[in-house]
Amino acid sequence: MTHLPRQVVAAQRGFTLIELMVALLLGLLVVAAAGSLFLSNSRVYGASESIGRIQENQRSAFEILARDIREAGINPCLRIDGVNTDVFGVQLAAPDAGFWTRFANGISGADRTGANGSDEITLYAGNGTTYAVSEHKRPGDAISVGVATSGVANGQLLMICNTDHAVVFSATGVTSSGTTIGHTGTANCGTDFTRPGAGSTNCTAMNANPRYCFWLGAGVAKTAADTTACPGGIGTSPAYVVAPVSALWTVASNGRGGSSLYRTLNGARSEIAEGVTALRLTYKVGSDANYRTAAEVAATAGGWSQVMAVRAQMTFQAEQGALSRADVTGVDNAVLTRTLDDYIVLRNHQDIP
Numbered sequence: 543m544t545h546l547p548r549q550v551v552a553a554q555r556g557f558t559l560i561e562l563m564v565a566l567l568l569g570l571l572v573v574a575a576a577g578s579l580f581l582s583n584s585r586v587y588g589a590s591e592s593i594g595r596i597q598e599n600q601r602s603a604f605e606i607l608a609r610d611i612r613e614a615g616i617n618p619c620l621r622i623d624g625v626n627t628d629v630f631g632v633q634l635a636a637p638d639a640g641f642w643t644r645f646a647n648g649i650s651g652a653d654r655t656g657a658n659g660s661d662e663i664t665l666y667a668g669n670g671t672t673y674a675v676s677e678h679k680r681p682g683d684a685i686s687v688g689v690a691t692s693g694v695a696n697g698q699l700l701m702i703c704n705t706d707h708a709v710v711f712s713a714t715g716v717t718s719s720g721t722t723i724g725h726t727g728t729a730n731c732g733t734d735f736t737r738p739g740a741g742s743t744n745c746t747a748m749n750a751n752p753r754y755c756f757w758l759g760a761g762v763a764k765t766a767a768d769t770t771a772c773p774g775g776i777g778t779s780p781a782y783v784v785a786p787v788s789a790l791w792t793v794a795s796n797g798r799g800g801s802s803l804y805r806t807l808n809g810a811r812s813e814i815a816e817g818v819t820a821l822r823l824t825y826k827v828g829s830d831a832n833y834r835t836a837a838e839v840a841a842t843a844g845g846w847s848q849v850m851a852v853r854a855q856m857t858f859q860a861e862q863g864a865l866s867r868a869d870v871t872g873v874d875n876a877v878l879t880r881t882l883d884d885y886i887v888l889r890n891h892q893d894i895p
Contacts, residue, residue, distance in 0.1 A: 596858045596880050599815035603803050603856060606814055608886045610665040610789045610805075611852050615648025615890035617668035618782040619703035622646045627847075631738020631748060632710045633731045634699075639743040642710065645786060647846040648890060651823055651836035657801040660793035660821040661836065663852070668701050668784040673723070675702065675781035676760075680771050681734035681753035684715060684722040685783060692718045694785075697729065704756055704781040707738055723783060737774035756781040793821045800861060819879070820857040825849045850891055857881045 557565070615622065622630045632642045644650040645666040652662050673687040673694075685702060694700070698713045700723065715724030726733040731745035737754040739747065752774030758764060764776060789807050796802040796816060803818040804811050824833035828848045839845040860878040 593860070593878060593880075596817065596860060596878065599817060599858055600856070600880065600882050603815040603818065603858075604854070604882065604884050606805065607791055607803075607854060608884065610667075610791070611649075611663075611854075611886040612889050613667050613669055614665040614888050615667060617701065617703055617708065618672050618784055619708060619779075620705050621890065622648070622708060628739050629706065630708045630710075631736070631751075632743045633725070633735065633748050634710065634712060635729055635731055635745055637710075637743050641788075642743055644846070645710075645788070647849075649846055649849055649852075649888065651825065651839070653836045656793040656821065657795055658793065658820050661823040662790065662792040662821075663823050663836075664788055664790045666786065666788050668703075668786050670785040670787055673783040675757045675783060676721075677758065678702075678735075678756040678777075678781065679758050679762075679768065681736070681755055681774070682726065684724040684726075685756070686722050687783060688721070690719055690721060691716050691723055694723060694783075697727075699786060700783050701786050702735070702756055702781060702783050704777040705779040706775070706777060707754065707756075709735055709738055709754075710786065711735075791821070793818050800859070803856070815858070817859045817861040818856055819859045820855075820881075822855040824853045826851040826853070848891070849888060851885055851887045853883065853885050855881065855883045 620626070620629055627646055630642075630646050632639075644664065648666050650664045650666075654660065655662050671693045673689060673691065675685055676688050677683075677686040694713055694716050696714055696716050698716075699710060700713050701708055701710050703709070711725040712727055712729035713723050713725070714727035714730075715722065725735065731748045734753045735756070736748050736751040739751050753772060754774035754777075755768070755772035756777045757780060758768060758776060760780075768776060787808055789805055791803070791805055793801050794804055796813065798816075800817060801819055802813050803815045803821065805814050806812075824835055825839050826833050826849065827839055827842060827845055828850065833851075833853050834842075834845075839849065842848075858880050
């Protein structure tokens with residue numbers, strides 16, 4: 543029997559070992575290039591996300607802080623400052639003289655009291671809900687206001703003011719649907735409003751001053767009986783009642799392994815921005831060219847009442863959160879940080895020509 547050699551069709555031949563090795567090598571190169579590109583893009587995205595969060599925190603922190611600084615010392619009536627302190631009085635039986643002195647100044651600060659040696663600042667104002675006084679004809683009368691006092695609580699500290707005087711007192715006799723605010727409780731000095739004077743932060747001083755009436759009412763003519771009943775004078779401009787507020791800004795631990803910027807408004811603390819590691823504050827006093835520390839301002843007679851502007855410097859650090867460690871670090875493997883300065887003018891400490 544004759545055997546013929548078997549012929550293999552060329553199209554059915556497989557890869558040689560060398561061809562397989564070359565193909566695998568090329569495939570590995572392509573996969574490595576694609577993986578490297580993916581990791582690079584992921585790193586860029588993570589870094590951009592971290593920087594975006596820092597910038598967002600910067601915007602919110604500086605916006606709210608600047609608003610509080612600009613409004614420091616504001617109230618619906620007169621200007622209270624180191625020169626004009628005799629228009630401001632505290633008619634409380636147990637006043638915190640230090641607090642009300644700072645309130646009259648509108649601003650107070652302290653050096654290196656917060657986390658990482660950060661500074662703190664407290665801003666004071668009377669910029670809450672304002673109640674227009676419709677009548678206060680006798681010193682001991684309750685204050686009649688134009689709208690219901692649903693936003694006022696008994697025992698709440700309030701300030702009544704016109705363009706001549708301002709008095710802090712504790713509210714009494716308030717009802718949710720009423721339109722009067724009393725001031726005759728035991729927390730107050732006596733039952734009459736008295737005209738404030740320099741240093742009037744205790745009952746003895748306030749009771750020694752003549753009794754004062756804030757507003758007879760729009761278009762009401764003053765009578766001899768009114769003058770007799772109000773020996774301290776009668777306000778000739780509209781009066782208002784407002785709640786004094788204080789906002790403390792400081793850096794503190796956030797309980798998540800980092801620190802944050804906090805705003806404490808009348809004792810209630812809120813987290814404003816995470817990742818704030820440092821807050822530096824200096825102050826421009828009067829016409830001085832240089833900015834001073836809080837200690838230097840406090841050592842200057844009437845220093846806080848003369849603060850014209852504040853320089854705020856904050857350092858922000860990327861927070862890891864849901865991101866990876868690589869996303870919050872730079873090329874030097876250090877955590878991403880940004881420092882920003884702002885210069886903020888106190889509108890209510892500026893002299894208006």
